[in-house]
Amino acid sequence: MRVRYRAGDGAIVDTTLDRLTADEVVGGLPVRDFRWRKGQRHYSGWYWSSTVERLVAYESRLELARIMLADFDREVIAIAAQPFQLIGADGARIRRHVPDLLLVGADGGVTVVDVKASDRREDPGVQALFAWTRETVATRGWGFEAWYGGDARLLANVRFLAGYRDRRLVDSALVPAVREAAGTGSRIVDLERALAAPMLLVRPVVLHLLWRGELTADLTGGVLDGMTMVRLAAGAEAA
Template identity: 55%
Template sequence: MGTTEARTVRAVYRRAGDQLVEVGLDQLSVEEVAAGQPVREFRWYRGRKHYSGWYHAASTGRLVAYESRLELARILLADFDPGVVKIAAQPFQLIGPDGDRLRHHVPDLFLVHADGLVTVVDVKAPSRMKDSKVIAQFDWTRQLCSRRGWVYETWSGAEPTVVENVRFLAGYRRRRLLEVSLVPQVLETARCQSTIGGIEAALAAKYPTEAVLPVVLHLLWSGDLLAELRAPLSRATSIRAAA
């Protein structure tokens, strides 16, 4: 793509108030895109092959739409990442020339990081990653993201055990559902107990497991406690307090 071509690329996004806006790619507002709604309408109907829904992100307090289990997995990992502060799905449609054709493309995710970095993500099943049309679309989108100084990521999955652990921990992401008063004691106990089960046992005389365990799992989600997630989580899992 030449410089002249890049300048002709347009971006369409949907503001938080549901207003569609079209601007040049260079004028696209990161803040408005991150706070906006999916540019593409989601349709649910009987017999639909894809698994669609909404995920309530703990990092943003907003609902994030997804169109497949694979997209949901990437959203979960983004929500788990303490460096990600904003997540938007189907953030905008890019419209512009690619050689002798006019290309239209809606990336899957738009991630804003605490340091201001932006990552645009396209999620595709592994079986489609080598498709020539998909590769051409990726290349075009990557060049446009580079023009804005954004990172472009193509994602087809992560280590299954990591994804399943994060999915499990996401069930404990809402702090308001915990016995919040136990958080300081769990963190203090974690300094002398090296496993999830060890923390439970150390506090068992004062507090029931059904109160302690959700706090431990929430703190693993929030990053206040750390564990190796490449192995299945269990009461024998080694943990440590974050520095």
């Protein structure tokens, strides 16, 4: 199985899947060039990932949503967009396919992700392509995920928290006090009242710690606001 990827210096590298490493892909650039034009159907752009601390490209809002979920997931330690092009036989035809994402887990596992709108789930062409991709990357010991969207409330709350993902934008001196005040459970407004610091400084720290997973909350039950219950995550005491 042939693979093409773009190294960090922009050079295109041709190799085989059995020789490809996730580190090479994560350290490189998107294999596909991005073009923006008036009237294009998809919304493309760049997302700053707190996981890899650099920009990650996306070609649609749905793809952006999956990248944000990966960035929010503490079990994901690396993200690469349009990571490589697979070139190989599928029966009598030769396929050339660029998956949307490659995710590296804290356990060393690698997952290749393809993103499609939910109305394409039953498309025979999409199913055939995804089946081929799944079987192909499995020969490398990698997993495959076909993602058609997620829980709307979770996505909305994660999108909101993403605005507080950069640790440089919060008052780090307040972090220990917020962790201690959260304890086994507190509404965000009560936590703010318990601290001798302006709410405008405290709430960004709360939201940043939720993003980092040091505080936890139910992000699927409703809108994240001052009445949301938060608590210290297991193991956060040592963070």
